[in-house]
Amino acid sequence: MTLSTIFLYQIFKQHLNLLNNEQLHFGQLNLPEVLMVTLFGKHIRLFRPHTIWIRRIVQWVFFLLIASIAVSHTLAESGMEIPILSGASIHAVCPFGGVETLYTFATSGLFVRKIHDSSLVLAGIVLLLSILFGPVFCGWVCPLGTVQEWVGKLGRKIFKRRYNHFVPVKVDRILRFARYGILIWVLYVTAKSGTLVFEAYDPYFALFNFWSTEVVWSAIAILIATLTLSVFVERPWCKYACPYGAVLGITNLFRVFSIKRSELTCKADGACSIMCPMNIQVDTQTVIRDHQCISCLECTSEAICPVAKTVVFTSGGVK
Amino acid sequence: MMLTSKPLAVLVFVILFGGIFFSSAMGWWATESTKEPAAFTEGEFAGLANPADIRGSYTFGDIANSFEVSPDLLAQAFGVTQDNPSEFAVNELEAIYLESGFEIGTASVRLFVAYYTGLPFDTTGQEIYMPTSATDILLAKGNLSPEQIAYLEVYTVGVNPTTLIEPPSLESTPIPVDSSIIEEYTIKGKTVFGDLITWGVPQATIEQIIGAPMPDPAMKIKDYATANGLEFETLKTSLQAEVDKVQP
Numbered sequence A: 001m002t003l004s005t006i007f008l009y010q011i012f013k014q015h016l017n018l019l020n021n022e023q024l025h026f027g028q029l030n031l032p033e034v035l036m037v038t039l040f041g042k043h044i045r046l047f048r049p050h051t052i053w054i055r056r057i058v059q060w061v062f063f064l065l066i067a068s069i070a071v072s073h074t075l076a077e078s079g080m081e082i083p084i085l086s087g088a089s090i091h092a093v094c095p096f097g098g099v100e101t102l103y104t105f106a107t108s109g110l111f112v113r114k115i116h117d118s119s120l121v122l123a124g125i126v127l128l129l130s131i132l133f134g135p136v137f138c139g140w141v142c143p144l145g146t147v148q149e150w151v152g153k154l155g156r157k158i159f160k161r162r163y164n165h166f167v168p169v170k171v172d173r174i175l176r177f178a179r180y181g182i183l184i185w186v187l188y189v190t191a192k193s194g195t196l197v198f199e200a201y202d203p204y205f206a207l208f209n210f211w212s213t214e215v216v217w218s219a220i221a222i223l224i225a226t227l228t229l230s231v232f233v234e235r236p237w238c239k240y241a242c243p244y245g246a247v248l249g250i251t252n253l254f255r256v257f258s259i260k261r262s263e264l265t266c267k268a269d270g271a272c273s274i275m276c277p278m279n280i281q282v283d284t285q286t287v288i289r290d291h292q293c294i295s296c297l298e299c300t301s302e303a304i305c306p307v308a309k310t311v312v313f314t315s316g317g318v319k
Numbered sequence B: 001m002m003l004t005s006k007p008l009a010v011l012v013f014v015i016l017f018g019g020i021f022f023s024s025a026m027g028w029w030a031t032e033s034t035k036e037p038a039a040f041t042e043g044e045f046a047g048l049a050n051p052a053d054i055r056g057s058y059t060f061g062d063i064a065n066s067f068e069v070s071p072d073l074l075a076q077a078f079g080v081t082q083d084n085p086s087e088f089a090v091n092e093l094e095a096i097y098l099e100s101g102f103e104i105g106t107a108s109v110r111l112f113v114a115y116y117t118g119l120p121f122d123t124t125g126q127e128i129y130m131p132t133s134a135t136d137i138l139l140a141k142g143n144l145s146p147e148q149i150a151y152l153e154v155y156t157v158g159v160n161p162t163t164l165i166e167p168p169s170l171e172s173t174p175i176p177v178d179s180s181i182i183e184e185y186t187i188k189g190k191t192v193f194g195d196l197i198t199w200g201v202p203q204a205t206i207e208q209i210i211g212a213p214m215p216d217p218a219m220k221i222k223d224y225a226t227a228n229g230l231e232f233e234t235l236k237t238s239l240q241a242e243v244d245k246v247q248p
Helices: A012-020 A053-076 A093-102 A102-108 A117-133 A136-141 A143-162 A171-174 A179-193 A197-200 A204-208 A217-229 A236-240 A243-253 A271-277 B005-025 B060-066 B071-077 B091-096 B106-117 B132-141 B148-157 B181-184 B193-199 B203-209 B219-228 B232-246
Strands: A035-037 A044-047 A258-261 A311-314
Touching: A012 B232, A035 A271, A053 A136, A053 A143, A053 B005, A053 B232, A093 A102, A093 A117, A093 A179, A093 A243, A102 A117, A102 A179, A117 A136, A117 A197, A117 A243, A117 B005, A136 A143, A136 A243, A136 B005, A143 A217, A143 A236, A179 A197, A179 A236, A179 A243, A197 B060, A204 A217, A217 A236, A236 B203, B060 B071, B071 B106, B071 B132, B071 B193, B106 B132, B132 B193, B193 B203, B193 B232, B203 B232, B219 B232
Parallel strands: none
Antiparallel strands: A035 A044, A258 A311
């Protein structure tokens, strides 16, 4: 194989010292230190240096918590609920329920069916989190997003660099706004009917209730479609359909802490853009205000970016 | 101020669980219904329970605790025959009316309670179906507005709970006739007008036979005959003929 150009960046602890754009020859490096090579003008990532491992732990914690609550709720119907978790339903711990019931609550002081005070409280807390840090709920907490990421690992192994790049850019750009249409529809039908109409199409509800008779086939079908698509596209539900993601995504426009890129130190290797699960072109922007950002921090200098303090999560400016 | 992943993770936990703890301390955190509907906050009904907040998890007994509607009346209205109607959960209605093709469930109970008690209930844009037995009880009470009567005329459906009347299987072997089933549709001294409605006899037919508006559904036919100087046996024969037409 002929290599036309090779640019290698050191990683792990050393990458903090690469502010001077060191370019090393291939033969000088141990393979574990190799991050990216450029072949025929194209950047190719050989393997991943850092991940935001603590995010994975947080995702696991919330997945197990919600799964336990769902199981406890089922057991509670037979009088065997898990003591600490009580018999709360999945709806009671879903902040989107708080958004769905907002109109009914504002106009009548009531909640739509199956929604309780806790949903409204959680909606408020998640809104606060999002105003501060962007949609961290999507990137760190939401179990449906977590499951999509887990399935996505299979797709990444199968398709390698083609993974998450199957949808043509023009089509993708339009589809990204579909979730706002879904959000408007959900809010309208919920306000009109006073019931959780979306439950019949909600893959999150299906994921944690697939064993229950409460789940209808349409929700199961959408869950299966979501997980299948996750083999090809990272977080397809989040990108194209999630109405709650649409709500939280708006906070990207005015959030306190944002992903910011320093043009002075940036090597323009495109690593941040390649790593972004939501396909945001981080390397062409100085402040990420994209409505799809989920604050996963995978693009930052703490993870994929090889240059220290170049892509950062900050409330202030960046050098 | 720059944040890395670890402080962010801590902040997510602190804000999320701290918020839950705070709301719990303030009494805002509730993951389950209290079985008590929210009350009207303004107007002439302020302080009274709002029928619109009746949940599917409520039993007829829970409803009776908040509204002046007895579990027996609710059972009669919705054709529930279980021994203790106080323990019947509202969300079980949809299942027993499943095969009727009409959604008769929590919304139907809300509407019934509102109309029966005279409490406000907004039906705008809603299609809430009501079984004939429930509508007849409401009409017999006589406190409905013309608009409410018009709504019921549109959305009253002649359906029966499928758990009470199951269609016989065509392929099944003949089953010996159970005399108790026949007796179920036989007018006796304790039979009330509501039973006729539940069995499927139209209210108009009953009114035609007795020559008067429909009495209280809870009134025994025998008592009605005595009170109005009618021969019970004659009245019974006429009504039984109509019952036999709808319950062969």
